[in-house]
Amino acid sequence: MKKTTFLKRKMREASFISRALLSSRHPVLAHLIPMRRCNLACGYCNEYDRTSKPVDLAIIKSRLDKLADLGTSVVTISGGEPMMHPELDQIIHHIRQRGMIAGLISNGYYFTPERIKRLNKAGLEYLQISIDNVEPDEVSRKSLRVLDKKLRHLSEHADFHVNINSVIGGGIKNPEDALTVARRAVELGFSTTVGVIHDGDGTLKPLSKKEKDIFQEVKKMGNKDHARLNWFQDSIAEGKPYNWRCRAGARYLYICEDGKVHWCSQQRGYPGIPLEQYTMEDFDREYKTEKWCAPTCTLQCVHQVGILDNWRDPQKTPAQIAQEQKNGKRVGEMIGAD
Numbered sequence: 001m002k003k004t005t006f007l008k009r010k011m012r013e014a015s016f017i018s019r020a021l022l023s024s025r026h027p028v029l030a031h032l033i034p035m036r037r038c039n040l041a042c043g044y045c046n047e048y049d050r051t052s053k054p055v056d057l058a059i060i061k062s063r064l065d066k067l068a069d070l071g072t073s074v075v076t077i078s079g080g081e082p083m084m085h086p087e088l089d090q091i092i093h094h095i096r097q098r099g100m101i102a103g104l105i106s107n108g109y110y111f112t113p114e115r116i117k118r119l120n121k122a123g124l125e126y127l128q129i130s131i132d133n134v135e136p137d138e139v140s141r142k143s144l145r146v147l148d149k150k151l152r153h154l155s156e157h158a159d160f161h162v163n164i165n166s167v168i169g170g171g172i173k174n175p176e177d178a179l180t181v182a183r184r185a186v187e188l189g190f191s192t193t194v195g196v197i198h199d200g201d202g203t204l205k206p207l208s209k210k211e212k213d214i215f216q217e218v219k220k221m222g223n224k225d226h227a228r229l230n231w232f233q234d235s236i237a238e239g240k241p242y243n244w245r246c247r248a249g250a251r252y253l254y255i256c257e258d259g260k261v262h263w264c265s266q267q268r269g270y271p272g273i274p275l276e277q278y279t280m281e282d283f284d285r286e287y288k289t290e291k292w293c294a295p296t297c298t299l300q301c302v303h304q305v306g307i308l309d310n311w312r313d314p315q316k317t318p319a320q321i322a323q324e325q326k327n328g329k330r331v332g333e334m335i336g337a338d
Ligand code: SF4
Pocket: 038, 039, 040, 041, 042, 045, 046, 047, 048, 079, 080, 081, 107, 142
């Protein structure tokens, strides 16, 4: 990556972080889904289908315009597999034109030199690829052996930042694979993070001694900024709940392929309001709402966004907020009656 591109990116990062610290009334990060379809079928995934069509470019642009109008700092395109969207370059270009930071999450299968150069030109700034194992198995084909050639192309041609995420826990067969993946990422000049995942049945169990040792080693090799932001993982690794304030629906938005706002990929359905109708009133309600799923949540990006406001604005349960709204309404009705 060119030194000027690197410096420009760092300055943009610094400016969005200071803006987020100065004001809590805009979204920091939005995940936008331009298509649900995926070329893979990972055994643990509930975020893909095999048949859906790409969302129209004009519709995506109008969703991006609404995110920009809400003051969103970063838009990350996710899926399914977003590289299958035929107009991905125009989507990225539009994010940049509207002054937002452009990120992409992909399974890595489509990165040819020509495709990488087109993404450079479109203005992509961040890419994350998750690699689950070294050899493909019946659960996941997001494997180092299959993807190594693509990683080499990225190392050679990408002007954007590349982060490789490995995973540990959740009954992953060979925990040492996380170490092999992280070492290869560092060797190729990428940053690396590690995700701690729940057991297959969704329960919070401590990592085994061997998994914990590998987790600590991978963390040491990783991006220092990410390590500093991922304290929650130490609790999850110990099988303990973590106390934090999830700002999903406000500072973090998940926009599905139908254009509705959800808390996150794992809590789809609520609030379920179309983005075009989303107001600052919705934003404020979700900002204040305590999420029941927060203590065991492992979604790194939402945790990182949460850190920006963890020190301010305590949250309330949905029942408390509903009661307050009811009380407020009653006062309003009394004033109206008077
Ligand atoms: S590559 Fe990603 S979106 Fe596709 S099935 Fe696997 S985890 Fe799901």
